[in-house]
Amino acid sequence: MLTKWNTSINLVSVSTLPDIWARHVEDSAQLWSLVSQPWTHWVDLGSGGGLPGIVVAIIAKSLAPHGTITMVESDQRKSTFLRAVIRDLDLNAKVLAGRAESVEPLSADVLSARALAPLKDLLPFVMRHLKPTGEAIFPKGRTVEAEIAEAQKQWRFDFDSHTSRIAPDSVVLSVRNVSRV
Numbered sequence: 001m002l003t004k005w006n007t008s009i010n011l012v013s014v015s016t017l018p019d020i021w022a023r024h025v026e027d028s029a030q031l032w033s034l035v036s037q038p039w040t041h042w043v044d045l046g047s048g049g050g051l052p053g054i055v056v057a058i059i060a061k062s063l064a065p066h067g068t069i070t071m072v073e074s075d076q077r078k079s080t081f082l083r084a085v086i087r088d089l090d091l092n093a094k095v096l097a098g099r100a101e102s103v104e105p106l107s108a109d110v111l112s113a114r115a116l117a118p119l120k121d122l123l124p125f126v127m128r129h130l131k132p133t134g135e136a137i138f139p140k141g142r143t144v145e146a147e148i149a150e151a152q153k154q155w156r157f158d159f160d161s162h163t164s165r166i167a168p169d170s171v172v173l174s175v176r177n178v179s180r181v
């Protein structure tokens with residue numbers, strides 16, 4: 001469905017399509033095993049083509065059927081795509097077609113966002129949508145150290161950095177206990 005819809009909506013860069021499994025599916029799926037605590041509500045912000053939200057929902061269907069995934073996507077056409085996938089695959093997931101800063105607070109146990117914004121701009125979303133005991137999980141590239149330093153000017157937070165299984169120069173950042181400096 002991603003490949004088919006990508007011809008009319010720009011869900012992923014066309015140059016990545018030949019390597020779609022590793023670049024997008026495995027890259028999203030690796031988040032699953034990095035979450036360190038039980039969860040019932042996973043929120044994915046700026047899901048675009050369902051990365052990682054749809055991939056997480058597919059895994060959850062067999063491994064965590066109690067889990068609900070909410071995807072927040074500001075683009076109406078991408079939201080329509082996400083709803084079509086949820087319907088076709090009968091996933092326990094829903095889409096809020098709106099902006100992360102304006103949808104109602106979502107009280108997530110896990111919050112993810114891939115390629116949405118630098119860390120300093122993600123942390124206000126963490127404050128709005130993640131439970132105080134929850135965990136945020138962000139795939140990040142080579143700029144991660146600079147993003148952490150920039151974010152620490154305004155925020156306190158605990159974090160762990162996990163080397164990506166897919167791209168050795170990337171990491172998955174796990175963030176907890178966020179508060180303003």
Ligand SMILES: C[S@@+](CC[C@H](N)C(=O)[O-])C[C@H]1O[C@@H](n2cnc3c(N)ncnc32)[C@H](O)[C@@H]1O
Pocket residue numbers: 011012045046047048049050051052072073074075078098099100101113114115116
């Ligand atoms: C670069 S794309 C990444 C999409 C997907 N997460 C991925 O990794 O392929 C960013 C997505 O976030 C959406 N977006 C941008 N700002 C947003 C916001 N404030 N709230 C919700 N979605 C947003 C865009 O429409 C776009 O689909």
